[in-house]
Amino acid sequence: MAAKNYNIETENLNLWYGDFQALIDVNVKILAGEITSLIGPSGCGKSTLLRCFNRVNERYGNVTTKGKIQVLGKNIYDADVSLPELRKTVGMVFQRPNPLPISVYENILFGLRIHSPLRSLTRAESDAIVEEALTSVFLWDALKDKLKVRATSLQLEQQQKLCIARLLPLKPQIILMDEPCSALDAKGTLAVEELMSYLAGTYTFLIVTHNMAQARRVSSECIFMFLGELIEHRNTQALFETPHNSKTADYVQMRYA
Amino acid sequence: MDKSKIVFHSIALITLVVVFLFFWYLIENTHTEIGQQPTANSQQPTADSHLYLLLPISLLAILLGVACAFYLEERLPPTNWFRRLIESEVAIFTGIPSLLYGLLAVEIFVSYTLGSSGQGWGVLFYAEVLTFIVLVMPLTIRTTQAALRSVATPIRESAYALGASQWQVLSNQVVPLAFPGILAGCCRAMSRALAAAALLMGIHTWGYTHETAISAGIHSRYVLLLVAALLFSTFFSFLKENPT
Numbered sequence: 124m125a126a127k128n129y130n131i132e133t134e135n136l137n138l139w140y141g142d143f144q145a146l147i148d149v150n151v152k153i154l155a156g157e158i159t160s161l162i163g164p165s166g167c168g169k170s171t172l173l174r175c176f177n178r179v180n181e182r183y184g185n186v187t188t189k190g191k192i193q194v195l196g197k198n199i200y201d202a203d204v205s206l207p208e209l210r211k212t213v214g215m216v217f218q219r220p221n222p223l224p225i226s227v228y229e230n231i232l233f234g235l236r237i238h239s240p241l242r243s244l245t246r247a248e249s250d251a252i253v254e255e256a257l258t259s260v261f262l263w264d265a266l267k268d269k270l271k272v273r274a275t276s277l278q279l280e281q282q283q284k285l286c287i288a289r290l291l292p293l294k295p296q297i298i299l300m301d302e303p304c305s306a307l308d309a310k311g312t313l314a315v316e317e318l319m320s321y322l323a324g325t326y327t328f329l330i331v332t333h334n335m336a337q338a339r340r341v342s343s344e345c346i347f348m349f350l351g352e353l354i355e356h357r358n359t360q361a362l363f364e365t366p367h368n369s370k371t372a373d374y375v376q377m378r379y380a
Numbered sequence: 381m382d383k384s385k386i387v388f389h390s391i392a393l394i395t396l397v398v399v400f401l402f403f404w405y406l407i408e409n410t411h412t413e414i415g416q417q418p419t420a421n422s423q424q425p426t427a428d429s430h431l432y433l434l435l436p437i438s439l440l441a442i443l444l445g446v447a448c449a450f451y452l453e454e455r456l457p458p459t460n461w462f463r464r465l466i467e468s469e470v471a472i473f474t475g476i477p478s479l480l481y482g483l484l485a486v487e488i489f490v491s492y493t494l495g496s497s498g499q500g501w502g503v504l505f506y507a508e509v510l511t512f513i514v515l516v517m518p519l520t521i522r523t524t525q526a527a528l529r530s531v532a533t534p535i536r537e538s539a540y541a542l543g544a545s546q547w548q549v550l551s552n553q554v555v556p557l558a559f560p561g562i563l564a565g566c567c568r569a570m571s572r573a574l575a576a577a578a579l580l581m582g583i584h585t586w587g588y589t590h591e592t593a594i595s596a597g598i599h600s601r602y603v604l605l606l607v608a609a610l611l612f613s614t615f616f617s618f619l620k621e622n623p624t
């Protein structure tokens with residue numbers, strides 16, 4: 124077997140909110156270019172784990188993290204790691220679509236603008252970037268005449284796709300998604316899933332979902348978590364069909380019933 | 381949790397009592413001369429110009445209040461003791477009806493006008509300034525904090541997750557979105573200060589005969605202040621109803 128390429132690796136990752144331990148000795152390796160789904164009952168620490176990888180957990184103030192997290196082979200707690208750079212490499216999509224309350228056009232460029240010196244983009248360059256990003260998420264045709272429209276007034280599905288599109292100009296390698304479809308209807312969910320499958324390969328996806336069918340449809344790897352612990356991490360099909368751990372089996376069956 | 385809340389509230393209350401005692405002391409000490417009647421008005425134009433100083437001072441206090449709110453809300457975690465202390469104070473001071481501030485200001489002012497023999501304002505002027513600061517600053521802090529808080533967390537989160545620094549999040553997103561709210565708060569505070577100044581001005585005319593009052597333009601200034609106060613509060617409700 125060829126050596127596998129991992130984008131994220133953790134070693135004995137422990138995390139506390141105050142004195143409540145939300146992650147317990149998590150060791151995980153996320154395959155590059157694949158879609159990995161994170162499942163588990165509510166409150167088991169899926170979002171917490173996800174937020175470790177771009178260090179947004181730290182914003183909550185009372186968080187203590189112990190252990191090692193390597194992203195693209197680099198320990199993200201090293202002193203020379205710059206947070207803006209890390210968050211450029213590791214993009215994030217949230218549960219509720221959260222485009223900024225500015226135009227579609229400016230939303231796409233926002234990331235670049237904060238990472239590059241003032242006015243370093245010409246008009247033509249920005250136009251090209253916006254078109255490319257919107258085309259990659261299949262939104263260009265729908266939005267090419269609405270670039271000046273406030274992004275928060277779009278349909279939810281379009282907003283969520285826009286939230287994916289605005290990551291792309293930053294050339295991320297990893298995209299974290301926290302229940303990205305839970306605010307969308309069935310059609311929107313399918314559209315986002317299609318988009319993920321289309322973009323997988325170029326980007327590594329890590330997606331938290333409560334929807335088992337979605338995990339099966341979209342991901343090639345699956346992680347089951349329970350009360351802050353990583354219980355099982357295997358190929359999605361294997362995890363669903365022949366779970367090794369009885370907790371996984373219970374959860375998967377209950378969810379399916 | 382609850383214990384520390386009680387501690388902070390009591391500290392705030394103690395401050396309030398100390399401030400109250402301070403004013404009471406000042407008033408008691410000047411009331412001995414209340415029997416005097418206002419006779420000449422030779423010194424009063426001085427008092428008048430001092431009165432106008434109160435408005436720029438209120439404006440400064442408002443700006444300081446805005447800065448203070450930014451610091452508390454954006455730089456300190458909600459659990460920080462200093463933040464909680466100031467917030468408790470603010471809650472108490474904004475809870476006092478502005479009528480009481482007005483009465484306090486008038487009381488000090490009248491004490492001065494009746495009691496002064498024109499050797500300058502001294503400590504009473506500072507008391508007056510303090511009243512105005514206490515009148516506008518807590519209100520500004522409170523409304524500015526509310527405006528900053530009203531900028532939804534998802535907006536901040538999404539900007540941070542794209543790698544924005546705190547400064548970028550503030551200057552690009554939070555300030556533009558919170559601006560109407562902040563301005564509304566400043567207007568409300570300014571309207572309070574103007575109304576109090578108008579009140580003082582009205583009281584001030586007691587010292588004049590009708591003719592001198594008119595020739596000194598006291599009445600018209602009084603009306604002007606009231607109108608300005610009215611305008612500010614109208615503007616405030618306008619901003620409140622039309623958040624952009």
Ligand SMILES: Nc1ncnc2c1ncn2[C@@H]1O[C@H](COP(=O)(O)OP(=O)(O)OP(=O)(O)O)[C@@H](O)[C@H]1O
Nearest residue numbers: 140143145163164165166167168169170171172183
């Ligand atoms: N900011 C926080 N402060 C304190 N505790 C928190 C915080 N965020 C999460 N927790 C706690 O940590 C645990 C894990 O939370 P997390 O949000 O990671 O769960 P989750 O698996 O994503 O759940 P869900 O499926 O409901 O989204 C929960 O018990 C939660 O109450």
Ligand SMILES: [Mg+2]
Nearest residue numbers: 169170171301
């Ligand atoms: Mg979650």
